Amino acid sequence: MYRAQDEVSLLRASLQGDTAAWGEIIGRYKDAVFGLCLGFMRNRADAEDLSHDAFIRAYVNLRKYNLERKFSTWLFTIAANLCRNKLRYRRNHPTGEMPFHLQGGTDPAKVIQKEDQHALVQQAITKLPYSYRAPLVLRFYNDLSYREISEVLSIPEGTIKTRIHRGKIMLKALIEKERDPT
Amino acid sequence: MTPRKHCVLVMMASLIVTMALPSTAQIPLHEFEQALHSIPVAQVDSMLGAIELGLNQPDFPAESLLRLIDRMARRPAPAIEREAVLVVITQAIEEGLPIEGMVDKAFEGLARNVPMAQLEDGLRQLRTLLAEVRDLLYARGVFSAAPGTQSAVANVLPNTRFNLLVVHISEAIDDYLSGGGSPFEGHLLYQEVHERLVQLEGVILDSEDVALVLERIDPSDLTQVALTAVS
Amino acid sequence: MTTDRLEDLLRSTLRAEAKAAEDRIADLEERVLLEIEERRPRLLWHEWLRQLLAPTASSRFGQLVVVGATAAIFLFVGIGISSNLLRHDDAAPKLSLQPVRFADGTQEVLFVLPALNAENVAVVGNFNSWEETALSDQDGDGIWTASIPLPPGRYEYAFLIDGRWWGQDPQADDWVQSFGQFSSVRYIGRGGEDV
Numbered sequence: 001m002y003r004a005q006d007e008v009s010l011l012r013a014s015l016q017g018d019t020a021a022w023g024e025i026i027g028r029y030k031d032a033v034f035g036l037c038l039g040f041m042r043n044r045a046d047a048e049d050l051s052h053d054a055f056i057r058a059y060v061n062l063r064k065y066n067l068e069r070k071f072s073t074w075l076f077t078i079a080a081n082l083c084r085n086k087l088r089y090r091r092n093h094p095t096g097e098m099p100f101h102l103q104g105g106t107d108p109a110k111v112i113q114k115e116d117q118h119a120l121v122q123q124a125i126t127k128l129p130y131s132y133r134a135p136l137v138l139r140f141y142n143d144l145s146y147r148e149i150s151e152v153l154s155i156p157e158g159t160i161k162t163r164i165h166r167g168k169i170m171l172k173a174l175i176e177k178e179r180d181p182t
Numbered sequence: 183m184t185p186r187k188h189c190v191l192v193m194m195a196s197l198i199v200t201m202a203l204p205s206t207a208q209i210p211l212h213e214f215e216q217a218l219h220s221i222p223v224a225q226v227d228s229m230l231g232a233i234e235l236g237l238n239q240p241d242f243p244a245e246s247l248l249r250l251i252d253r254m255a256r257r258p259a260p261a262i263e264r265e266a267v268l269v270v271i272t273q274a275i276e277e278g279l280p281i282e283g284m285v286d287k288a289f290e291g292l293a294r295n296v297p298m299a300q301l302e303d304g305l306r307q308l309r310t311l312l313a314e315v316r317d318l319l320y321a322r323g324v325f326s327a328a329p330g331t332q333s334a335v336a337n338v339l340p341n342t343r344f345n346l347l348v349v350h351i352s353e354a355i356d357d358y359l360s361g362g363g364s365p366f367e368g369h370l371l372y373q374e375v376h377e378r379l380v381q382l383e384g385v386i387l388d389s390e391d392v393a394l395v396l397e398r399i400d401p402s403d404l405t406q407v408a409l410t411a412v413s
Numbered sequence: 414m415t416t417d418r419l420e421d422l423l424r425s426t427l428r429a430e431a432k433a434a435e436d437r438i439a440d441l442e443e444r445v446l447l448e449i450e451e452r453r454p455r456l457l458w459h460e461w462l463r464q465l466l467a468p469t470a471s472s473r474f475g476q477l478v479v480v481g482a483t484a485a486i487f488l489f490v491g492i493g494i495s496s497n498l499l500r501h502d503d504a505a506p507k508l509s510l511q512p513v514r515f516a517d518g519t520q521e522v523l524f525v526l527p528a529l530n531a532e533n534v535a536v537v538g539n540f541n542s543w544e545e546t547a548l549s550d551q552d553g554d555g556i557w558t559a560s561i562p563l564p565p566g567r568y569e570y571a572f573l574i575d576g577r578w579w580g581q582d583p584q585a586d587d588w589v590q591s592f593g594q595f596s597s598v599r600y601i602g603r604g605g606e607d608v
Contacts, residue, residue, distance in 0.1 A: 019449060023442040034438045035431035048437040055445045060452075088587060091361065091374075121426040127369040127401075129376035140420060141427040163380075166393070172419055249542060286539045287591070290569075293543035294578060296592045304592060350567075361590040378567070381586075381600050385565045 007071060015062050026055050029072065032142055033079050039137030040083040042126045050086060054079040076142065076152045080134065087130060124174035132167030135160050208237055209244045217251040223265040232272035236281070241342055243282045247271070250285050253292055263298035270305040279312045280345035283353050307359065307411050311352035314407040319348065322398040336394070343391055347379075350387065351395070354378040355408055365408030368401030375404060519564045520601055524548060524572075525584060529555035531574045536561075538570025538596075545573060563601050571596040 007028075013021035033054050038047035057078050058065075065074050125133060138149045146164075150157040214233050218226050236242045250271075254264045267288065274281050284305055291301040319325075326344030327333045333340075339347070358374045359365065376396060383392045414422075524536050526548060534557040535545035541561075548557035569589065571580035580595030581588055587598040 019446050022449070023446050026442045026445055030438050030441050031431065031435070034434070034441075035427065038431055038434060039427055044434045044437055047434070051438060051441060052445060052448075055441070056448055059445075059449055091363075117422070118426045118429050121422055122430055125423075125426065127372075129373040129380075131377060131380045136423065137427060140423045141431070166396075168416065168419055168423075171423065172414055175414070175419075175422075246542060286542070289543040290539070290596075291592055293537050294592055294594060300592065357589040357591065360592070382567055385600065385602050386567070 008067060011062070011065070011067065011071065014059065022055075022059055029075060030055075032072070033075065035141045036076060036079050036137060037083055039125070039141050040080070040130070040134055041086065046086060050079065050082045053082055057082070070148070073144075073148050073151050076138070076144070076148075077154075080138075080152050083134075120178045121175055124171055124178050127174050128167060128171060132163055132170060135163045136167045136171070139164055209248055211237070214248060214251065217248060217255060218268075220255040221251075221261050221264055221268075223261065223268065225265065225269065229268065229272045232275045236275040239275075239278070241280070241282075241345065243285055246285050246289075247281070250288055253289070257292065259298050263302075267298055267302045267305060270302060270309055274309045274312065277313060279309065279316065280349050283312070283349045284308055304360075308352060308356050310411045311355050311407065312348055314410050315352045315355070316348050318399060318403055318407055319344070319395070322403070324394060324398060336390070339391060343388055346387055347391055347395055350378055350382060351375050355404065355411070359408060359412060365405055365412055368403075368405040371404040371408055372399075372401040375399075515562070517564065518602075519562050521560045522563045522568075522599070522601060524559045524561065524570075524582075526557045526572050526574070526579075526582070527555055528557055528572075528574050531555075531557070533573075533575055535573045536570055537573060538568055540568050540570070548572075565601050568599050568601065569596045570599070 007025070010021045010025055014025060030051060034047055034051045037050040037054070038044065041047050041050065054075065058075050061078075065071070125136075128136070134153060135149050135155075138144045138152060139146075144152065146157050146160050149155075149160050153160070155163075211230060211234055215226065215230055218229060223229060233247070236247075237244060251268065254268060257264060271281055271284050271288065274284060287305060287308055288301065291304060296304070323337050324344070324347075325338045326341045327338050328341075354375045354377070355371060358371055363370060363374070365371070379387060379392045379396065383389050526534055528534050528550075534548040534550070536548060536559060537543045537545055540563055546559060546561065548559040550557045570582075571578055571594075572582065573579070578594055580597055582597040584599075585597035586600050588595050589598055590596075
């Protein structure tokens, strides 16, 4: 209760130009937004840029935000739309970027089993089509309800459920293929 | 003649007339012949033969094909080049492929003032994709019911629905390749196809059809199809 | 693999990859606030007005002056804005955001293009065999529009601005390339919604 009120007063203060208040908001939400962008874009540089852009855009549009609505949903919608546009741009302007799992450079010889498994699943997630990947990230990273996912992606709730269901099936198949490419 | 025989004769006559009606509602072949002559084309007979085959296929886009030929006729380019473009389409008809996408692509190319040779190449690529995707679906156990028949089997789709899948999968791959995408990135190809089918699911494509296809085809299949199209 | 196991794996992988990259956002607050400060001059007059409105701790007289000044400003600005609005209301085309829907799912789809100095704007696409359908700009404000009834499906199109091809409509759902140039894509759904 205190926390929610606290957030509302931070938002009101931000609306009045209190940038320190906005900084506090960023601190509270940056992990969630970055994780969303990373999940969607599969690329650290893009995730970083888009997280930055999301907080700028949210600040500039704060006047349009309805304080009755859940702030996180509104913020995630902005981030998701930015990701969607960027992905569209990337599809039409392909760059020679390194695949996700090679970023960060882990020495294969030192990779412990758990990290290895994560790398495998990361690859599988990257291969998932966006329409399946996005709802899964929102569900299993951001822990959103079907209703919230539906709002963030502007897709009917029933469709979200179907995509999550099918997404899990496809992910399982992709993971198994990564494990045993024969 | 007894009243009963009279009735039977009248019924038979009406039946014959009704069966003949659909073909008279179609565009007559001679209109296509006239349009082709106004270009003019050298291979009139073989092209007309293909178009006649098409006119007997369900969902054949007769009206837009005729309009395309007319538009080609008005185009200031060597007749032989324009004919080459149209031949790609008539050959596709002979192969029993759904040509709406090809006709639309041709209209688009004309609107963009694309040189005839480039338009021909573009249409060849799409035609190859249509054929390869159709073969892929067959190979993965997704079939189309013979026109006029019905099937209770889930993986035998009515012709119209089957063709819609073939068209949209092919066009998705075509767009990807035209955008500079590599045929070797099977998972990217798959994402493109997936995106398009899922967007059209429940709109002009059946949900079950989309689910069926996406289950059965995989990224490496699409790489094979794409490689054949670009080679 | 059970569903629970899969979900756990998915969850832990997404968390691990975000954690592994957390250095990227270590100073995100600073960078965002810096950019906001840089953009501030444009926002400055907002600040000035806001400060004027904020209650001050000064004397009654001072407060009265502030209130009076504020009222005067509001009156001035208010008159300016409303006269502007009135003028626009008469002339501006009513760009309805609610598309007209028909029983079979056909929708009136609005195509909009700002093209300030154009003489002719048209849309070409797979709904008109890539032959031109003209847009109009009746009030001369540089915003060209056309409303075209389309049944559910996928539509590719582009604009022709004085004969020049423009294929990247920001209103589109997607952009694709063919013959080396862009065209735009819109999906029109059943039930009268843009998908």
